[in-house]
Amino acid sequence: MAEHCWLNGFLMPIEQAHISVLDHGVLYGDGIFEGIRVYRQNAFLLNEHLQRLQQSAQAIGLALPYGLDELKGACEQLIECNGLEDGYIRLVVTRGEGSLGLDPKNCHHPNVFILYRALSMHSANLLTRGIRLITASVRRPASDVLDAKIKSLNYLNNILAKMEANQAGADDALLLNAHGRVAEASAANVFCVKHETLMTPSLEEGCLSGITRGVVMQLARKAGMRVEEKPLSLYDLYNADEVFLTGSGAELVPVRDMDGRNIKTVPGRWFLTIQQAFEQLTQETLD
Ligand code: PMP
Secondary structure, three states, rough: OOEEEEEEEEEEEEEEHHOOOEEEEHHOOEEEEEEEEOOOOEEEHHHHHHHHHHHHHHHOOOOOOOOOHHHHHHHHHHHHHHOOOOOEEEEEEOOOOOOOOOOOOOOOOOEEEEEEEEEOOHHHHHHHHOOOEEEEEEEEOOOOOOOOOOEEEEOOHOOOOOOOOOOHHOEEEEOOOOOOEEEEEEEEEEEEEEOOEEEOOHHHHHHOOHHHHHHHHHHHHHOOOOEOOOOOOHHHHHOEEEEEEEOOOOEEEEEEEEEEEEEOOOOHHHHHHHHHHHHHHHHHHOO
16 A cells, blocks of 8 residues: 555545645744654554643644544554554644744644654664764754754754764764753764763753653663763763663664764663663563
């Protein structure tokens, strides 16, 4: 069967799914989204993702045209329809069609669409060897500019950061906040390990409240690690025993090189412990 997507209440072949060029999601990046992993036809932590979607919607003053149960049903329907065992769901809500100006007051019907397809952000080889990160020159906007907790369609600075990584021959880029402290990678949260302690920037540093980030912190505590959310500098990453990224799309990715400095252990002992527990969890939630 042709690949299907879900658009405004209906499953349809992907090439028949269209939205207007006057949609403010297209014109201004005015909208929100979620990215959700599917393991053995089960959307992993779907409720948590839908909660975050609702909070993003609330933060930008957008009324979701469907309830969370309806959206959950839509995701499940799409997974069943496309039949792919493992993959990635992209759920997008745009402000909808309006006039040409940016004022959203005439956008009365948000568009909602859901895609489900395979996604791998890094090759299997890199997932074992570790990726190379560079620090991007573009910064993560401060929360009083654009709150990082809003998962909005505005990803331009993340994209510019990724382009810098491409240009430098690296695999991904790290964005600092306006104070020069570590925020996150282009589409993933960042962690480091030093002296058996797992550390990640606190949300106030300007990173997304990643769902994988939350799970990883829980798993690390269960494994007996101390976990700290705190401001981190590049120095902390350069001198860490382990560095890794987390995200629904990226999953858990070890870092082997940060701005040309070798990271001490790749993949590290703690990374492997947490990764194993994470994989187990992705299978467990099915039962
Ligand atoms: N930060 C950014 C900027 C992201 O786009 C993502 C991916 N959604 C993450 C962090 C990781 O979040 P999550 O674990 O919820 O996918």
